[in-house]
Amino acid sequence: MSLRRIRAPAAVLVAVAALMAAVPAAAQEPPPEQPSPEQPAPVPVDPAPLPGEGAEPPVEESPDPNGPLPLVIIDPGHGGRDLGAQGRLPAGTPTGLSARRDRGGRALILEKDVNLDVAVRLDGYLRGRGYPTAMTRTTDRAGGDRPFRSEHADLVARVVAANRAARRHAGRRALFISVHSNSLRRSSRGTETFHFYSAGSEARALARAVQREVVFRLGIPDRGVKKAGFFVLRRTRMPAILVEGAFLSNPDEALLLAREDFRQSLAEGVGAGVERHAAARGAGPGSPPDDRPPRTEPLRIRYRVTAGVFRRRAAALRRAALARQKGFEAVVRRRRTPRNGRRPHYVVTGQFIFLQNAKRQRGQLRRAGLPGRVGSAAPPRRAAARRR
């Protein structure tokens, strides 16, 4: 989701990224439902009626305890000329998506492609379980599978398509799920799900169910259920949520989103959330909700890249300053070595979940004339415990 987000200046974010990397992931993520600078800004309500919207009564939202499975309207965010967020990938990373490159020939992964792929997988999952579905786009185009003209026209087309689909299935409850991929800082991680500020209880419950199931499957940080004024949440006439699966702006999560099995798990998480929600409302064969806590364990940082180890702190600080001059984010960390128990000063330039990313930074350091090394990011206490 790159729509209507506040972005902090990139330089500031890059500067804090290295420091943030030293903190456990759970500690740096805001708890659910807390106001944070990463929340999207409220969008003023647009009172103008939408084309295609008449005076029809709103779709019935009250659940019928023995009713049929709800219609699920799936909205793959962005499309066509609206690329959405972008992530960078190491050259040659397989994605199972259209190959995308920037002007310099570097490999990209585009939000519009990820969203459509996840949406198609979600559609298959739900249809396979007997749910009627509708999609607001099925090709690399804007809402309603039309050419992209403007953001407003795109969003209106999505809302009109959703409200029409609900009218075609009159008598059946309908749910609206917008699928997006997130973008903020390089260090931002995790899954979050939005409902409209003044959403009814059903949208809130659906958001909680989907968030829980997705987080449980992906195992990336749980950023919680949040409120937002996104157009598609505001103007659709059925309980509506917007899922941000993972961050394309984070190199590790961009690599995860490039994986077909990860996108499948994301789709299945959303689908399982719908099933759980429907079952709780008396529709479908799904099991009733339990009180299983969501899996919030963050991805583990395994690799640490350093640009030198020094006995004297002053020397380490000089090396860190040099590394920063060359464009790296360097911090000095003291750490006991498992072998001889000394505590030298390490110049740390990055911490990574994937070895591929750690090696890439090592290469960048060496090309800049610095002695890049990849080491274990396991805390020294754990290393000491292993020796015993």
Ligand SMILES: [Zn+2]
């Ligand atoms: Zn988006």
